[in-house]
Amino acid sequence: MPSPSPELWLLRHSATDWARNGRHTGRTDRPLLPEGEEEARRLAPALAGMAFDAVLTSPLQRARRTCELAGLGKDARIVDDLREWDYGDYEGITTAEIRRSVPGWTVFSHPCPGGESLEQVGQRCQRLLNHCQGLIGGHGRLALFAHGHILRALAGTWLGLGPGGGALLSLSTGTLSVLGREREQAVLLRWNAPV
Structure with a gap:
């Protein structure tokens, strides 16, 4: 069923070698580990019964592959603003x-x-939210496959805290989070949920 209010389903890519070792992985295009591929497959049942108005993914292979293994690859559109920091x-x-x-x-x-500076990431997040708004308006559901820091910054921006608000939100690999609204207030409906 379609969502009566806007929902952004944020899916962080699954495990890579650098993610496991805590190495900052921005533009370097690391593949998923075998256990990362299994982690991505575990997302599929949670997404299978959902109707998405659009599926958006970072162009980096770790996000695209997670999207494919989660069962939404055939519908995915690449959006450059979903790249990692x-x-x-x-x-x-x-660190x-x-x-x-x-x-x-x-x-x-x-x-x-x-x-990138925090301000540049904030501009990217706002562009992305504007793009999402254009796709679904005041209701509907989008799936966004991306990376830890950009998704945290996006959530901070959604909540009105700015991209720096993402510092308050931990986000593990292979998890899903949902941004939505309660009445007029932007809220976290679900965060860092394992599947």
């Missing part, structure tokens, strides 16, 4: 390694030299 010089490096030279660093509170 561009970490610039911090690509492939862990612990970055904090040796920048104590207290997080992607939400400090810059990524040579990469």
Whole structure:
């Protein structure tokens, strides 16, 4: 059944080697691990009975493959704004390694030299939400397959906290989350749910 109010189903890609090791994986196009492929298949039953007005995916293979294994690949449209945060010089490096030279660093509170700023990510999130609004208006359901930091920033933007609000939201691989509304208020209907 269609949703009576807008719903954005956010699906974080499944496990990759860099995700397992805590390495920042922005533009590097890492494949899913075998256990990541199994993790993605476990999403299929939760999505099978849902009617989606559109399925959108990041162009990176880890998101596209998760979408395929979850059963929605044939309907998916690639949307560049769903790419992961561009970490610039911090690509492939862990937070612990970055904090040796920048104590207290997080992607939400400090810059990524040579990469995207929080403001740039916020603009991307707003463009994406505007695009989603154009697809479903005030009601309907979309599935978005993407990455941890961009989905957290998107949720923060949806909630009116800005992209930095994503710092408050943990998001594991191979999970689903749902953004929606309760009356006029933007809310989290479901977050970081394993399947």
